[in-house]
Amino acid sequence: MTTPTSTSTSTSTPTTRPSPAIAATGLRKAYGDKTVLDGIDLSVPAGTVFALLGPNGAGKTTAVKILSTLISADAGTLRVGGHDPAADAQAVRAAIGVTGQFSAVDGLITGEENMLLMADLHHLSRSEGRRVAAELLERFDLTDAAKKPASTYSGGMRRRLDIAMTLVGNPRIIFLDEPTTGLDPRSRHNMWAIIRELVSGGVTVFLTTQYLEEADELADRIAVLSDGRIAAEGSSEELKRLIPGGHVRLRFTDPAVYRSAALALREVTRDDQALSLRIPSDGTQRELRSLLDWLDSAGIEADELTVHTPDLDDVFFALTGPANTRSQPKESVR
Structure with missing residues (x-):
């Protein structure tokens, strides 16, 4: 009599990497004969801060406008929150919030009215809009100033209100285009604390800035944009070691x-x-x-x-200086 043998087959489920919150391949944009973005690649993991650095005119704001559906790219494949901005712009807009270089706050109405206006734009009910507005005003320490015209706010207060308005729709991805430009050092540090709090809650932040200290303090990864191309990408420490x-x-x-x-x-x-x-x-x-x-x-x-070790100033000037040419290959540290 033979004893039957049983064969046990174990199957292991392959681990899959989570999709990035933002992904771009070969992103291109030109205005006439001026190429602003010349085939850049980006990948931003969810729940992180990604900083895009570059001199004035490097294409930072253009990249933000494309990724946030404000303008279209000439070429390249894009995914923002898992959606294609060209094919499904509405789904992308539902997943993101944008705070631009210039405040979207209306100075003629109060802070609370600005918040309620944003709630209306997101089609929240009146009661829900008031609840969300009150919570965000309290979170950003603006409750005492809520009934005052926004024109009376300091620069830091206006920036806090601007981000609070961005959060009304509960976005999981936020684009901050030079959010601390013109703020005093104390207001800038307060803004950094707000950004860290957002990320700790799982929000992905795409940050453009000219303040190298800001990128050093906040960003998990940094890309340096020069002449329409990504000249280098990595963590702050990795970039410093390139120089x-x-x-x-x-x-x-x-x-x-x-x-x-x-x-x-x-x-x-x-x-x-x-x-x-x-x-x-x-x-x-x-x-x-x-x-x-x-x-x-x-x-x-x-x-x-x-x-x-070299600091980010050294990295910035080495990668974006006049000696930099369009043929320079991208430095990537992974």
């Missing part, structure tokens, strides 16, 4: 130890007056550990060690 100039600085107090170290180390820049040595470095943990191990094995002990 030469990073170094480790060793400072000594004993001239004899300094001279000994200078002789032992190669490819260093000496500062005999400050008794310091500058060693080229990309600032990564691996390279720093290797340098420390080598210094230890050579018996070199500096009194002070500091790591210097």
Whole structure:
């Protein structure tokens, strides 16, 4: 008698990556003989902040207008919130909110009336509109000013009201086109806190800005737009490592130890007056550990060690300066 054998087959379900909130491939736009966007690719994961940097006229606002259905692209495939802006603009508009460079606030009416007007545009019932308006005014610390004409608001208050109006339709994707331009430092930091709060709630933020500190503070990924193309893309730290100039600085107090170290180390820049040595470095943990191990094995002990990496200003000027050409390939760090 034979005992039947049973074969167990286990099937594993392949893991699928969630679709990006915003995706663009080969995006092109020209006005006459002026090419503004020259085949850019973008991919923005849901629930993140994506910053698009570039000088004036680089095409940042044009990209936002295309992605938010305000104008059409000449070429390229797009998906915003899973929808094609060209084929289903209404579905895209239902999923997004847009705060442009210039405030959409009507200064002739009160903050509350601005909110209720936006609720009407989103076809909310009167009771629902009043509830949403009250909640958002409180969330953005505008309740006390709600009955005052918006023309009396400070720049920071108008910007907060502008974003509150954007949120009336509960968008999952928000385009912020230079949202802190003209704000004082305190108002700018308040706006950053609002953006972080939105993202913590699962909202995707597509941010354009000329403030490099802003992108450094907020963005999960940054793309640098130059001459209509993406010159580089990555996290803030990844972009900084693309630019030469990073170094480790060793400072000594004993001239004899300094001279000994200078002789032992190669490819260093000496500062005999400050008794310091500058060693080229990309600032990564691996390279720093290797340098420390080598210094230890050579018996070199500096009194002070500091790591210097390029900042986003260096990245911006290197990638968007006059030496940059249209033929320069895109740098991508993933």
